Amino acid sequence: MRITDARVIVTCPDRNFVTLKIVTDEGVYGLGDATLNGRELAVAAYLRDHVAPLLIGRDPSRIEDTWQYLYKGAYWRRGPVTMTAVAAVDTALWDILGKVAGLPVYRLLGGRSRAGVTVYGHANGESVDDVLTEVARYVELGYRAVRVQTGVPGLASTYGVSTNKMFYEPADAAIPTENVWSTERYLAHVPSVFARVREEFGPALKLLHDVHHRLTPIEAARLGRSLEPFALTWMEDPVPAESQDGFRLIRQHTTTPIAVGEVFNTVWDCEQLIREQLIDYIRTTVVHAGGISHLRRIFDLAALHHVRSGSHGATDLSPVCMAAALHVDIAIPNFGLQEYMRHTDATDAVFPHGYRYADGYLHPSEEPGLGVDIDEDLAAKYPYRPASLPVNRLEDGTMHSW
Ligand SMILES: [Mg+2]
Numbered sequence: 001m002r003i004t005d006a007r008v009i010v011t012c013p014d015r016n017f018v019t020l021k022i023v024t025d026e027g028v029y030g031l032g033d034a035t036l037n038g039r040e041l042a043v044a045a046y047l048r049d050h051v052a053p054l055l056i057g058r059d060p061s062r063i064e065d066t067w068q069y070l071y072k073g074a075y076w077r078r079g080p081v082t083m084t085a086v087a088a089v090d091t092a093l094w095d096i097l098g099k100v101a102g103l104p105v106y107r108l109l110g111g112r113s114r115a116g117v118t119v120y121g122h123a124n125g126e127s128v129d130d131v132l133t134e135v136a137r138y139v140e141l142g143y144r145a146v147r148v149q150t151g152v153p154g155l156a157s158t159y160g161v162s163t164n165k166m167f168y169e170p171a172d173a174a175i176p177t178e179n180v181w182s183t184e185r186y187l188a189h190v191p192s193v194f195a196r197v198r199e200e201f202g203p204a205l206k207l208l209h210d211v212h213h214r215l216t217p218i219e220a221a222r223l224g225r226s227l228e229p230f231a232l233t234w235m236e237d238p239v240p241a242e243s244q245d246g247f248r249l250i251r252q253h254t255t256t257p258i259a260v261g262e263v264f265n266t267v268w269d270c271e272q273l274i275r276e277q278l279i280d281y282i283r284t285t286v287v288h289a290g291g292i293s294h295l296r297r298i299f300d301l302a303a304l305h306h307v308r309s310g311s312h313g314a315t316d317l318s319p320v321c322m323a324a325a326l327h328v329d330i331a332i333p334n335f336g337l338q339e340y341m342r343h344t345d346a347t348d349a350v351f352p353h354g355y356r357y358a359d360g361y362l363h364p365s366e367e368p369g370l371g372v373d374i375d376e377d378l379a380a381k382y383p384y385r386p387a388s389l390p391v392n393r394l395e396d397g398t399m400h401s402w
Pocket residue numbers: 210212236237262
């Protein structure tokens with residue numbers, strides 16, 4: 001079997017997605033997600049101009065060799081654009097392998113390690129009362145884990161708080177929207193939110209909170225300590241992770257578990273965090289961390305050091321990535337949680353898929369391969385729309401992490 005075509009499909013069914021479709025001479029094809037939120041066309045060009053020509057004529061079953069060829073062969077290693085492109089190829093090749101073998105991909109990864117993939121949803125609201133209503137809605141839907149974000153008194157807008165509750169999408173304008181941030185107002189407010197949520201919903205519900213890279217290590221340590229009475233499952237992205245050493249300081253001061261990694265691209269971005277057990281959950285994803293092959297490598301390292309998976313699963317990952325993530329999640333021994341934000345009906349129509357939600361769990365498709373497809377005719381009806389993530393400034397105008 002040989003690869004005869006590798007084409008890039010850019011579509012915007014309510015938000016932008018980039019998909020790689022690898023076609024073989026036997027008619028079997030595979031899909032890989034190549035979406036990098038806000039920088040979509042850079043990956044599309046990387047794949048179209050630099051990767052697709054290298055794939056023609058290759059044996060699609062040589063997944064590891066192709067990964068190494070693209071990673072080492074580029075000379076310029078790592079980075080989100082490169083690794084998202086490599087991920088798309090890798091994911092598509094696993095899809096082809098599953099279809100050829102007649103097996104869902106998770107069976108090729110060693111088979112099922114659990115009955116279902118525990119997912120968490122996003123409850124958010126401007127006020128604490130609003131967020132309590134949202135948490136209740138997720139509990140009613142069967143969720144066992146909920147991420148809680150609220151508005152901060154005195155700030156006009158806050159990360160994670162949206163007007164459309166089911167389909168939050170922060171990439172809302174061609175030129176980035178500007179938000180204003182105050183660490184002081186935030187740190188004073190958050191513990192009171194979790195006190196109310198815990199009081200209302202009891203000890204069993206897993207509660208999570210995303211700091212979104214806004215704090216310094218000592219500020220994050222203070223937040224973690226103030227949240228200890230409410231037993232969070234994790235505090236996410238407490239500080240920007242360019243400096244892995246910074247996490248040591250947080251660790252010294254709090255037992256609130258730490259999750260990080262949605263912007264990481266390789267095992268080298270989290271190797272120290274995992275080896276020194278500075279985190280509890282690693283949030284790398286199929287699409288941004290080099291595909292199924294490399295994500296599995298990261299999770300295997302994590303398993304040696306008591307770190308569990310907690311893959312990013314926002315709506316900026318297409319159903320192709322979600323399908324792939326579920327095959328990894330169901331198979332690995334050290335699965336923790338999977339983020340699950342529902343896609344809109346338009347997105348689901350472009351990407352028909354076999355995975356399904358029931359009682360707080362997602363279940364991967366039992367079809368051969370990943371169990372997800374793309375309707376190319378429908379995709380063509382939704383042309384690309386420029387959309388950027390917001391930026392963030394302190395109250396005095398200083399640029400801050402969004
Ligand atoms: Mg996050």
